[in-house]
Amino acid sequence: GDSVTQMEGPVTLSEEAFLTINCTYTATGYPSLFWYVQYPGEGLQLLLKATKADDKGSNKGFEATYRKETTSFHLEKGSVQVSDSAVYFCALTTDSWGKLQFGAGTQVVVTP
Amino acid sequence: EAGVAQSPRYKIIEKRQSVAFWCNPISGHATLYWYQQILGQGPKLLIQFQNNGVVDDSQLPKDRFSAERLKGVDSTLKIQPAKLEDSAVYLCASSPDARRAGELFFGEGSRLTVL
Numbered sequence: 001g002d003s004v005t006q007m008e009g010p011v012t013l014s015e016e017a018f019l020t021i022n023c024t025y026t027a028t029g030y031p032s033l034f035w036y037v038q039y040p041g042e043g044l045q046l047l048l049k050a051t052k053a054d055d056k057g058s059n060k061g062f063e064a065t066y067r068k069e070t071t072s073f074h075l076e077k078g079s080v081q082v083s084d085s086a087v088y089f090c091a092l093t094t095d096s097w098g099k100l101q102f103g104a105g106t107q108v109v110v111t112p
Numbered sequence: 113e114a115g116v117a118q119s120p121r122y123k124i125i126e127k128r129q130s131v132a133f134w135c136n137p138i139s140g141h142a143t144l145y146w147y148q149q150i151l152g153q154g155p156k157l158l159i160q161f162q163n164n165g166v167v168d169d170s171q172l173p174k175d176r177f178s179a180e181r182l183k184g185v186d187s188t189l190k191i192q193p194a195k196l197e198d199s200a201v202y203l204c205a206s207s208p209d210a211r212r213a214g215e216l217f218f219g220e221g222s223r224l225t226v227l
Contacts, residue, residue, distance in 0.1 A: 004154070032213065032214050034214055034215075041220075042220065043115075043116070043203070043218040043219050043220045043221060044155070044203065044205075044216075044218040045217075045218065046215055046216070046217075049214065049215070089154055089155075091154075091214070092214075093213055093214040095213070096213055097143070097160060097162070097167050097168070097213065098143065098207055098212070098213035098214045098215070098216070099145075099157055099160060099167075099168060100155075100157070100214055100216065102154030102155050102156075103154050104152065104153055104154050105152075105153075105154050
């Protein structure tokens, strides 16, 4: 079945550091890929998405590129802020109903 | 635009008791999902509705869990009887239409503790 694997956390960074969270997937067919973020005390929210190979999703300074050859969708941000402290989930869907398969999540802690 | 509303936010019960969670999706969203998120894990889909019909309930433990979506709007998820391993956050999400597959709007969740 479909699955998503993310790097384990927590990832602890200083403000203005470069952030990378690795995500790889296994899927039948051609999935759409997503990053969701959960800030403390809030619900999950969509951060960015990519629907086909070589697409780049971007939002709030975050980027991720759909790499079919390596089945990856790594999340990056060039300069993190304390407000980026959250849990980040990589996810995919392969069906038209949009059923999402999530990774286990990666906690990111940014210190001043 | 109002978001997805869920209640209660927190619930503590003893094992073998029952519990119900309520969800009101974003107005006009035809698709509604219930996910279970166990601490340290990603959300797992329990059931998906399209309007008031079930699209996928393959991972719903039907011997103890039930869900309904009357009139294609609000939804309730019930657990009876609860087990210790049901301790989790129950997330409700809705989606506007199939053209935006995977773009889900989540509520804040209902945290269940089973003692």
